Amino acid sequence: MTVDPxxxxxxxxxxxxxxxxxxxxxxxxxxxxxxxxxxxxxGPNGGGKTTLLRLVLGLLRPDRGQVRLFGESPRRGxxxxxxxxxxxxVDPQFPVTVxxxxxxxxxxxxxxxxxxxxxxxxxxxxxxxxxxxxxxEGRPFSALSGGQRQRVLIARALACRPELLLLDxxxxxxxxxxxxxxxxxxxxxxxxxxxxxxxxxxxxVSRHVDSILCVSQGIDEHPASxxxxxxxxxxxGSSGLSLVHHDHHHHPHHHEQGGGPGGRP
Amino acid sequence: MTGFITALAEHAFLRQxxxxxxxxxxxxxxxxxxxxxxxxxxxxxxxxxxVLGGMGAAYxxxxxxGWQWLHPLHGAVAAALLGAGLIGLVRARSREREDTVISxxxxxxxxxxxxxxxxTPGYKADLITYLFGNIVMVDPVALRLLIGLDLVILLLVLxxxxxxxxxxxxxxxxxxxxxxxxxxxxxxxxxxxxxxVTLVYVVxxxxxxxxxxxxxxxxxxxxxxxxxxxxxAAALSSVLTVxxxxxxxxxxxxxxxxxxxxxxxxxxxxxxxAGLGRRRP
Numbered sequence: 274m275t276v277d278p279x280x281x282x283x284x285x286x287x288x289x290x291x292x293x294x295x296x297x298x299x300x301x302x303x304x305x306x307x308x309x310x311x312x313x314x315x316g317p318n319g320g321g322k323t324t325l326l327r328l329v330l331g332l333l334r335p336d337r338g339q340v341r342l343f344g345e346s347p348r349r350g351x352x353x354x355x356x357x358x359x360x361x362x363v364d365p366q367f368p369v370t371v372x373x374x375x376x377x378x379x380x381x382x383x384x385x386x387x388x389x390x391x392x393x394x395x396x397x398x399x400x401x402x403x404x405x406x407x408x409x410e411g412r413p414f415s416a417l418s419g420g421q422r423q424r425v426l427i428a429r430a431l432a433c434r435p436e437l438l439l440l441d442x443x444x445x446x447x448x449x450x451x452x453x454x455x456x457x458x459x460x461x462x463x464x465x466x467x468x469x470x471x472x473x474x475x476x477x478v479s480r481h482v483d484s485i486l487c488v489s490q491g492i493d494e495h496p497a498s499x500x501x502x503x504x505x506x507x508x509x510g511s512s513g514l515s516l517v518h519h520d521h522h523h524h525p526h527h528h529e530q531g532g533g534p535g536g537r538p
Numbered sequence: 539m540t541g542f543i544t545a546l547a548e549h550a551f552l553r554q555x556x557x558x559x560x561x562x563x564x565x566x567x568x569x570x571x572x573x574x575x576x577x578x579x580x581x582x583x584x585x586x587x588x589v590l591g592g593m594g595a596a597y598x599x600x601x602x603x604g605w606q607w608l609h610p611l612h613g614a615v616a617a618a619l620l621g622a623g624l625i626g627l628v629r630a631r632s633r634e635r636e637d638t639v640i641s642x643x644x645x646x647x648x649x650x651x652x653x654x655x656x657x658t659p660g661y662k663a664d665l666i667t668y669l670f671g672n673i674v675m676v677d678p679v680a681l682r683l684l685i686g687l688d689l690v691i692l693l694l695v696l697x698x699x700x701x702x703x704x705x706x707x708x709x710x711x712x713x714x715x716x717x718x719x720x721x722x723x724x725x726x727x728x729x730x731x732x733x734x735v736t737l738v739y740v741v742x743x744x745x746x747x748x749x750x751x752x753x754x755x756x757x758x759x760x761x762x763x764x765x766x767x768x769x770x771a772a773a774l775s776s777v778l779t780v781x782x783x784x785x786x787x788x789x790x791x792x793x794x795x796x797x798x799x800x801x802x803x804x805x806x807x808x809x810x811x812a813g814l815g816r817r818r819p
Contacts, residue, residue: 330714356714363708367575368758368767377704382716385701413762433715 276483280308281344283437283467284329286492288338291328298324301338302492308436311463313478314471316488322471325488326441330356343436352381355435355466357426359442360419371409371417371425375400378432397432404428405458420451427458438462440470444477456481542784551674552787558676559779559797561684562736562749565691567772569733570754571764572726576706579751580637581727584644585621586734586746590651592617593668593738598654610668611683614738617647618731626724671742671794673783680739687732694729695768702726703764740779741794748798749775752805759812778804 284306291299298321306312316322327333328340331347342350355378378400379393401407406424409417417425423443430438438459444452459468460481472478479485487493546552573582596613599605621643628639655665667675676684695702704712705722713719730750737746757770782797 332710332713351714352716354714356711358708358710362710364575364577367707368571368762368764369703369707370763373703373763374707376700377707377711377715380701380704380712380715380717385717386697387700389700415762429711 276307276309278307282307282341283310283343284469285341285344286329286339287341289328289335289340289492290337291324291333291335293324299335299338299492304486304492304494306467306469306486308467309463311459311468311481311483312470312486313475313482313484314469314486314488315473315475315478318473321488322473323441325492326439326471330354330439353436355430355433355438357423357430357438357440357443359445360422360426361445362441363422363426365417365422366415369414371401371406371412371414371428372397374414374425375429375432378429381433396434397428400428400431401425403431403462420447420455423447423455424458431462435466437467437469440468442472443470444472444474449477452477542787545787551676552783554676554678554681555673555783555793556780558673558681558684559740559783560776561681561688562733562740563753563775563779564688564772565733565736566749567753567757567770567775568691568695568768569729570750570775571757571768571771572702572706573730573750574754574758575764575767576726578730579747581625581640582730582734582750583747584625584640584647585618585727585731586743587644588621588647589614589618589731589734589738590668590743591647591649591654592620592651594651594654594658597664598658601658601660609679609683610664611680611735611738614735615683615687615732618735619728621647622727622731623724626720626727629723630720667742668738669742669744670792671738671740671745673740673793676739684736687736691729691732694725698722698725699765741798745794745798748801749779752801753778756805756808759808774804775801 282305284304286302286304289299289302291297314322314325324333328335329342329347330351331340331342340347343353344350372394375397376389376393379389379396398407398410401410404424404427406421406428409421409425414422414425427438427440427443430440440459443455443459447455459470462468470478470482475485484494542552546556573579592613592615593610594613595617596605596608596610599613600608600610624643625636625639629636651668652665666672701712701717701722702725704715704717705719705726709719709723712722733750734743734746737749741749753775754767754771757767757774761767761770778801779797782800783793785791785800786793786796
């Protein structure tokens with residue numbers, strides 16, 4: 274799926290102000306994620322990536338400004354989101370099967386109590402197939418490897434039939450070859466849905482995504498081809514940055530709190 | 539053991555005791571599985587001690603105020619639900635204070651119970667009964683209440699099995715899917731509270747936690763899905779309760795303590811065997 278400027282943006286953030294325990298995280302940040310995009314949100318740990326994600330999903334409310342998801346409030350719009358948490362977020366010893374986990378993606382308002390239906394089970398199978406995890410069907414979740422667990426959690430997100438796939442640190446603790454497989458899968462999914470992933474590792478994602486949102490005391494937007502030396506200041510000690518040298522665009526306001534070049538010339 | 543079986547045929551109070559043990563086992567197998575997998579043992583402990591407050595108050599009102607219709611188990615249900623509601627509310631409002639409230643309920647519930655039992659005129663053996671259990675004290679009123687509690691627990695778990703599983707496994711995802719997580723969590727706490735009430739006569743408030751957690755924990759070693767864990771835990775708990783009762787009857791030991799010791803022994807053995815099995819694959 275290519276970015277379609279005629280369709281309304283999937284995520285639209287305007288004048289976002291948010292403070293966590295008195296510490297400002299966003300002060301007037303802006304960002305737009307167009308429909309069909311393949312975007313990575315990057316930034317150092319503690320830089321506000323998770324906070325941004327939680328704001329987009331309506332799990333936190335902005336102090337000021339607006340977050341729109343599919344043009345609606347996040348609480349309404351999130352029904353159209355397939356969310357994959359960091360896999361460390363779930364208890365690997367929990368007594369569930371792969372199918373049990375993916376079925377959770379079929380929960381929705383009005384369909385919470387009582388058993389799942391047959392069409393739910395069919396959607397679960399096709400989601401597992403899409404995530405290339407159909408062979409894991411029925412296996413205990415506790416018996417899976419990290420990469421397999423990731424696939425199952427992606428399948429769960431796909432079982433929501435999402436228009437936006439939102440993944441939190443999907444590459445964390447995966448070997449490089451497994452990471453490549455994962456990006457191949459995400460590329461294929463991007464053919465029919467918007468894909469946004471959060472990563473602390475700009476070097477491993479910048480090769481794969483179309484554009485990058487930098488979150489560090491604000492939000493900055495870059496085409497992925499343009500990851501520049503200016504970023505190095507944001508990620509001190511991030512060795513991977515030397516891999517990308519497309520330094521032809523300087524962002525003068527890069528370090529300004531809450532600055533975003535989105536609307537600037 | 540044959541002595542116990544002939545005694546069962548002879549004495550109605552023993553049959554009632556066995557029935558009470560089985561009813562409690564069903565509840566603690568089902569709900570204990572949630573407690574263990576969700577890792578909220580401490581909340582179960584706190585709710586158990588809160589129950590004493592309600593039992594003490596009901597006991598006092600019955601003896602000192604002449605409220606003959608009020609059974610101590612009614613007070614237990616009220617206190618348990620109140621405690622569960624409070625913890626649920628605090629969790630929804632301010633996450634940081636949850637553990638303090640749990641501790642406060644633990645101690646204050648206990649204190650209220652002791653206070654009322656002390657103020658009740660007459661013979662005070664009941665405090666010991668509530669603390670350490672006395673399964674042969676089960677009366678028909680209590681049995682009917684236990685049946686009712688089991689039915690409520692079974693029905694609620696059947697209806698809300700899927701969202702409860704989702705909340706226990708990944709609360710955040712459940713919330714994003716439109717599950718009212720706060721309500722579901724409070725419902726779970728109330729199920730725990732009711733389960734504790736079913737166990738009060740069997741093992742007593744102080745030892746409730748053993749039957750809530752240990753059978754489910756042992757069952758978890760053998761099965762890898764939630765509902766089979768519940769079934770196995772309920773079966774295991776039934777066997778342990780009846781066996782403990784039989785042993786204590788034959789050897790003239792306190793039933794509650796015997797049941798808990800037996801359960802602890804099975805738990806330790808199972809964990810040890812599982813640990814050895816892991817080391818030598």
